[in-house]
Amino acid sequence: MRYSIKMDRLKASAIRAVQKKIVSKPGVISFAAGLPDPDLFPMDDLRNATLNVIDNKGKTAFQYGLTKGYAPLLEKLAERMNEKELVKCTKDNITITTGSQQGLSLAAMMFIDEGDIVLTESPSYLGGINACRPYGAAFMGVDTDDEGMVIADLEKKLKENDNVKIIYVIPNFQNPTGKAWSYNRRKEFMEVVNKYDVVVVEDNPYGEIRFKGEFIPSLKSLDTENKVMYLGSFSKILCPGLRVAYICADIEIANYAEKLKEGLDLQCNQFAQLQVYEYMTTCDIEKHIEKIQLLYKEKCDAMIEHIKNDFPKCIKYTDPEGGMFMWLELPEGMDANSLLDKSIERGVAFIPGAPFYANDGAKNTIRLNFTVPSVEEIHKGMKIFSDLLKEVCK
Ligand SMILES: Cc1ncc(COP(=O)(O)O)c(C=O)c1O
Numbered sequence: 001m002r003y004s005i006k007m008d009r010l011k012a013s014a015i016r017a018v019q020k021k022i023v024s025k026p027g028v029i030s031f032a033a034g035l036p037d038p039d040l041f042p043m044d045d046l047r048n049a050t051l052n053v054i055d056n057k058g059k060t061a062f063q064y065g066l067t068k069g070y071a072p073l074l075e076k077l078a079e080r081m082n083e084k085e086l087v088k089c090t091k092d093n094i095t096i097t098t099g100s101q102q103g104l105s106l107a108a109m110m111f112i113d114e115g116d117i118v119l120t121e122s123p124s125y126l127g128g129i130n131a132c133r134p135y136g137a138a139f140m141g142v143d144t145d146d147e148g149m150v151i152a153d154l155e156k157k158l159k160e161n162d163n164v165k166i167i168y169v170i171p172n173f174q175n176p177t178g179k180a181w182s183y184n185r186r187k188e189f190m191e192v193v194n195k196y197d198v199v200v201v202e203d204n205p206y207g208e209i210r211f212k213g214e215f216i217p218s219l220k221s222l223d224t225e226n227k228v229m230y231l232g233s234f235s236k237i238l239c240p241g242l243r244v245a246y247i248c249a250d251i252e253i254a255n256y257a258e259k260l261k262e263g264l265d266l267q268c269n270q271f272a273q274l275q276v277y278e279y280m281t282t283c284d285i286e287k288h289i290e291k292i293q294l295l296y297k298e299k300c301d302a303m304i305e306h307i308k309n310d311f312p313k314c315i316k317y318t319d320p321e322g323g324m325f326m327w328l329e330l331p332e333g334m335d336a337n338s339l340l341d342k343s344i345e346r347g348v349a350f351i352p353g354a355p356f357y358a359n360d361g362a363k364n365t366i367r368l369n370f371t372v373p374s375v376e377e378i379h380k381g382m383k384i385f386s387d388l389l390k391e392v393c394k
Contacts (some may be wrong), residue, residue, distance in 0.1 A: 006134035013126060014355035018340065022349045029381035031368040032349040034175065034324065037299075040292050041239045042283065049278035053271070061274040067258050067266060069096025069246070070273040076280055077232070079246050084208075086221040087230070093248050095257040097269045100205055100245040103231040104131035106257050107201045109168060112137045116165040119157055121149055123177045123356035123365070128168050128203060139358030140164075148181030151188050158196045167193065167200045171219060172207035173323025174366035176356045180321060183216050190222045198227070199253075205233040205245075210290050210322035211297035226250040234276055236324070237289050242272040296324065299370040299378055306382035312393040326367040327353065331393060335363045343388055348381045 015034065022028050053061050060070075068074060074091035079096075097103045104127065109270035110246040112118070114136035120129060122141030129139060140161070143153040148171060158164055169189075171181040181189075193200055193201045220230035226249075233245035247257055261267065279285065300320060307317050307328075316329040332337060343350065353365025373381060 005136075007132045008162040009136065011130060011133060013130070014212040015126065015351055018351055020339075025344055028344055028347055028349050029373055029377045029384075030349045031370070031373065031381060031385075032351045033251060033369050033372040034239065035369075035372050036236050036292075036324070037295065037371045040295060041209050042279075042288055045279060045283040045288075046239070046275070049282060050275055052235055052282065053274045057274055057278075061271045063270065065267050065270040065273070067261050068254070069094065069124055069268060070270065071276060073273050073277040073280075076153060077179065077246050077248070081220075081230075081232075083291060085218050085230075085232075085248075087218065087223075087248060089248055092251055093254055095249075095254050095259075095261070096273055097231075097245045097247055097261075098243045098265065098268050099126055099235060099240070100116065100231040100233040101131065102264075102268075103229075103245060104128050104168075104203065106247070106260055107168075107199070107229055108135050109260055110253070110256050111165045111199055113165075116163050117125045117161050118358070119154070119164055119167045120358045121169055121174065122358070123176055123313045123353060123361065124168065125170055125203065126356055128170075128201070129358050132166070132168075137166075142167075142360045144179075145151070146179060148179075148185035151185070153191060154189070155192050158192070158198070164196070164198055167198055168203065169200065169219070170203045170206075172204055172216075173209065173320055173325070175206070175323070176325050176351070176353060177327035178318045178323050179326045179327075180210075180213075180216065181359065186216065186219055186222055190219060190224075190227075194225050200228045202228050202230045204231060205236050206323035208237050209292055209296060209324070211300065213320040220248060229253055237285070237292065238276065238279065242275060243269065244272050244276045293322070294320075296371055299375055300326070301376050302378040303370045304384060305369065306379070306386055310383070310386035310390075312390055314393055315389065323370040324369055326368050326370065328368065329362070330364040330389075331367070331386030332333060334393070336366045337363065339388070339392060343385065346384050346388060348385045348388075349388060350385075 074094045078091045112135035118137045141149040222229045225355040229249040314331045318327045351367040352362030
């Protein structure tokens with residue numbers, strides 16, 4: 001078959017490969033997943049919202065709808081962006097997408113020509129990188145510290161490469177590290193970005209799951225020049241299965257997104273959009289988010305307790321204030337991948353960190369997820385994992 005060159009650029013996900021290993025070993029405690037805790041899906045409220053939609057708005061829910069999205073949901077999301085994210089916008093700035101993953105794909109289609117450069121944090125979200133691959137993007141990791149992208153390195157890369165088209169960032173509780181950018185770094189970042197002809201894709205699926213520390217405004221709220229394409233999602237604050245997410249961006253970007261979606265899928269799932277809208281208008285989503293924050297904090301604290309008390313002191317770790325992940329750095333020269341089989345053998349799985357880097361990754365890094373296992377499983381799994389690390393880090 002004469003496939004397009006784009007097919008040669010696709011890369012299998014390293015996470016899937018680990019998941020395959022785990023599936024073949026039942027009983028393994030997995031810190032490898034990237035899923036929200038399904039016990040937190042608000043089943044009763046979702047059932048009621050769903051029945052209301054079928055009984056009262058069925059003809060709209062099962063009919064074709066607007067490509068941009070269900071108008072009342074667009075209004076509601078614009079309102080929420082104003083109130084919660086302090087972003088001045090109207091419904092014209094919002095486009096509903098099938099997960100924020102579709103927002104990432106749309107950004108790639110909109111901005112990437114062959115050989116264009118995407119700057120990413122080091123490390124970054126694999127799905128964001130993979131969304132850009134088919135279009136022939138080249139990737140460049142920007143140095144990243146505890147406060148966000150290192151400004152001097154960002155500026156150097158922007159100065160030296162005039163074909164940088166996208167800067168892809170996850171400033172809140174990043175996947176994979178769990179880090180959040182400081183306010184000052186966000187401001188400095190926007191000051192630099194404003195000097196260049198680039199778009200910033202701000203991916204924010206975890207921002208609302210802050211369980212410690214103070215709210216920090218999004219890049220979009222600091223965006224005076226319409227450079228930020230903000231991606232929000234219901235996947236982590238409600239449930240991922242409905243695949244309802246949204247872009248908040250300049251009207252020009254919204255118009256291109258609409259045209260692209262006409263060719264891609266005509267529109268997002270209309271029924272799911274009405275379910276989300278009904279849920280938002282008849283239930284208390286803010287209270288639900290507080291419930292998520294509480295449980296994730298408990299789980300994160302349980303994991304951190306073992307890291308602080310039981311891990312060899314040579315292992316560095318992030319202590320996230322929200323989100324679903326934390327990040328470990330083993331001593332230089334160690335390879336997390338070669339630890340994985342032994343760890344799974346003993347009953348604990350994790351994701352080696354190297355594949356999260358756009359180019360060459362640090363082999364001594366590990367991503368841990370704390371939302372899928374129960375608190376008991378975290379204690380049990382972290383005990384096993386600590387014992388293993390004590391044996392290998394000598
Ligand atoms: C940083 C980041 N962006 C985007 C996504 C995709 O989310 P969605 O379910 O909204 O497509 C994920 C999923 O885990 C993610 O971690």
